[in-house]
Each structure stands twice: as structure tokens, then as C-alpha cells.
Amino acid sequence: MTVLASGSKGNSTVIASSRTRVLVDAGLSCRELLRRMAVAGEDPARLDAILVTHEHQDHIAGLAVLARRLKIPVFFTEPTHRAWVRMLTPRTTMTYAKWLDHVQREKEARATAIAASTPTCIQTAGLAAQLAAQSEAIASVSAEAAALNRSDDSNITLELPVDPDEEELCSPEPAEQKAEQKADPTHLPAVEYFHAGTRFSIGDIDITPFTIPHDAADPCGFVFEAEGIRMALATDLGYMPPNVKAALKRIDVLLLESNHDLEMLRDGPYPWSVKQRVLSRVGHLSNDATAEFLEKDYDGGASWIVLGHLSESNNAPELARLSAEQALGNQPTLLGNRIVLAGQSVPLDPITL
Numbered sequence: 001m002t003v004l005a006s007g008s009k010g011n012s013t014v015i016a017s018s019r020t021r022v023l024v025d026a027g028l029s030c031r032e033l034l035r036r037m038a039v040a041g042e043d044p045a046r047l048d049a050i051l052v053t054h055e056h057q058d059h060i061a062g063l064a065v066l067a068r069r070l071k072i073p074v075f076f077t078e079p080t081h082r083a084w085v086r087m088l089t090p091r092t093t094m095t096y097a098k099w100l101d102h103v104q105r106e107k108e109a110r111a112t113a114i115a116a117s118t119p120t121c122i123q124t125a126g127l128a129a130q131l132a133a134q135s136e137a138i139a140s141v142s143a144e145a146a147a148l149n150r151s152d153d154s155n156i157t158l159e160l161p162v163d164p165d166e167e168e169l170c171s172p173e174p175a176e177q178k179a180e181q182k183a184d185p186t187h188l189p190a191v192e193y194f195h196a197g198t199r200f201s202i203g204d205i206d207i208t209p210f211t212i213p214h215d216a217a218d219p220c221g222f223v224f225e226a227e228g229i230r231m232a233l234a235t236d237l238g239y240m241p242p243n244v245k246a247a248l249k250r251i252d253v254l255l256l257e258s259n260h261d262l263e264m265l266r267d268g269p270y271p272w273s274v275k276q277r278v279l280s281r282v283g284h285l286s287n288d289a290t291a292e293f294l295e296k297d298y299d300g301g302a303s304w305i306v307l308g309h310l311s312e313s314n315n316a317p318e319l320a321r322l323s324a325e326q327a328l329g330n331q332p333t334l335l336g337n338r339i340v341l342a343g344q345s346v347p348l349d350p351i352t353l
């Protein structure tokens with residue numbers, strides 16, 4: 001596991017077996033993601049796919065440009081894909097007829113791409129059926145778009161579209177193709193759907209997505225299993241429901257949210273409405289909530305616990321660490337768990353088992 005970035009200004013993590021590499025979320029610009037991969041010693045050319053937890057800006061900012069640049073498939077749930085398309089497509093230009101046209105063009109582009117190359121990690125069966133269902137399911141694109149275009153940060157600048165020059169700088173495509181892609185910011189080399197609760201695989205990595213309580217269309221955490229090692233990723237959740245506690249068993253490396261200190265959030269700079277959102281059942285996990293999970297429900301099996309999605313405004317790394325250490329310290333058998341903190345501005349050293 002290599003955490004490239006974690007926090008409300010961008011999230012992205014590489015999960016790799018010896019044969020397969022996937023990127024979970026692409027919440028920084030393509031350029032910055034490539035830069036961080038270079039810093040962390042990860043070769044972007046070896047990525048097999050991108051997985052998306054949910055459509056908030058801090059998880060998808062560089063998604064389309066990076067996927068196009070690397071020509072790799074993106075795995076979403078269908079509601080997340082649909083929410084993402086709506087977010088990137090201004091309402092005025094997206095009538096139902098245009099959506100059907102969009103789906104048709106995407107279908108043709110993917111068929112061409114699949115015909116050109118069939119990487120082992122792509123399961124193409126059912127793609128056409130999915131697309132047909134999708135075009136039927138979406139009767140209109142509505143005012144939800146504005147509401148959906150949110151990030152986990154109250155900083156409004158994050159909600160702006162990615163720098164238009166990004167595509168130029170990040171993409172080696174010929175100008176003609178670039179112009180076409182610019183016209184359709186939602187174009188992806190390939191899309192695959194997964195469902196929360198249903199295991200699937202990419203290469204030799206088995207992936208079990210699980211639903212998390214968060215204010216997005218269909219947000220998921222993941223358990224990854226390969227070569228007898230299990231890693232899990234659970235950030236962006238308002239509380240710890242039973243299904244998440246159950247999913248986080250027998251994990252060797254656990255990336256877990258420790259978003260805010262309750263007092264700092266209460267006294268901090270966020271507007272009242274944003275404070276309410278963060279604190280809600282579909283917001284973010286506090287240091288206390290994380291500690292409570294570690295003390296009461298966690299089975300103690302992880303060699304590494306990575307605390308992530310720390311708020312820069314409403315948390316301090318020392319507070320998050322202390323809180324988790326105290327929780328583990330209350331169970332003497334768990335003192336062997338190593339705690340590291342994932343940050344916003346620099347990648348963590350790769351965690352290898």
C-alpha cells in the first residue's frame with residue numbers, strides 16, 4: 001500500500017500485489033498524481049485500473065485525465081459513475097437525447113478500445129447490457145448536479161473544474177483526439193461496474209467493496225486480498241456501522257479515517273452548516289469514533305494501521321495518533337500494531353508485507 005495523498009484536498013492510494021496494481025481514487029490533478037508516484041517509486045505505466053470510492057472532488061479531481069493518459073479502465077458502482085457524469089456535464093447541455101447520444105458514443109469508443117487490446121484485468125461481459133440499462137435508467141439530468149459537485153473540504157476553489165490546461169500537459173494524445181475528449185470531459189477508456197457487497201477481481205487481487213455511510217451517491221470502502229495478505233481502506237464515513245466493522249476483520253494493513261478532533265471542529269473556522277455535515281451520520285469519523293472502534297471492535301490483527309483523511313483545519317496529527325495509541329494501549333495485546341499517519345502533501349513510504 002502506497003498512500004499518495006490523504007485528506008480533504010485529495011486522496012489517492014496504490015494497492016499492489018506482485019502482479020497487479022490498482023489506484024484507489026484519483027483526487028489530485030493528473031500531473032500531481034504522476035509526480036507523487038515518481039516520488040514514491042511507483043511506475044504509473046504498471047497501473048492496471050483505477051477504483052473510485054465515491055464522486056466527491058477530493059477523490060476524483062484527476063480521474064478522467066489520468067485514466068485517458070494511462071488508457072486504463074475505471075471501476076465504479078453505477079450510481080457513482082452516473083453521479084460523476086452528471087457533475088461534469090453542465091445541466092443545460094445534457095438533455096435526455098444528448099445523454100443517449102453520450103452513452104452510444106461511449107459504447108462505441110469502448111468497443112473499439114476493447115477490440116484493440118484486451119488486458120486480462122477487464123471483464124467485458126455484460127458491458128453492453130449495463131450501458132443499455134444505464135441509458136434507460138437515466139431519464140433526465142437534473143438540478144442535483146450542483147448539489148453533487150461537492151468535496152470534503154469547505155474550500156470553494158476545490159469545486160472548480162480541473163485546470164483546462166491539465167489535459168494538454170498530461171496527455172500525449174494527438175491534438176484532434178484531445179479536442180474531442182475536451183468536448184466530453186466524461187470520456188474514459190473503459191468503465192467497469194462493481195456492486196457493494198459483491199466480490200470481484202482485478203488481476204490477482206480480490207476486492208470486496210462495502211457500503212460506507214457518507215453523503216455521496218453510493219460510497220464504498222474496499223477490502224483487497226492477494227497472496228494471503230489483506231488490506232482495507234475505510235475513509236469518508238460518518239460512523240462505524242456493523243457492516244463496516246464486519247468487513248474490517250483479519251486485515252493486515254488498515255487505512256482508516258481519523259478525520260477530526262471534536263473540540264477543534266466545534267471551535268474551528270468551518271461555517272456551522274459544514275460543521276453539522278462533518279459531524280453527521282454521513283460525514284466523517286472523529287478521532288474519538290476511530291478510537292472507540294479500535295478499542296471495542298477491532299480484532300487487533302493488523303501489522304499496520306494507517307490513519308487517514310485527517311482534516312487540516314480540525315485535527316492535529318499528534319492528537320489523532322495519541323487517540324489511536326491510547327485505544328490500542330488499553331488492549332495490551334495490540335501494542336504490536338504500528339500506527340502511521342497519512343498526509344495531504346507528501347506520499348507515505350510504501351507499506352510492504
Ligand SMILES: [Zn+2]
Nearest residue numbers: 056152214236
Ligand atoms: Zn467524501
Ligand SMILES: [Zn+2]
Nearest residue numbers: 056058152236
Ligand atoms: Zn474525502
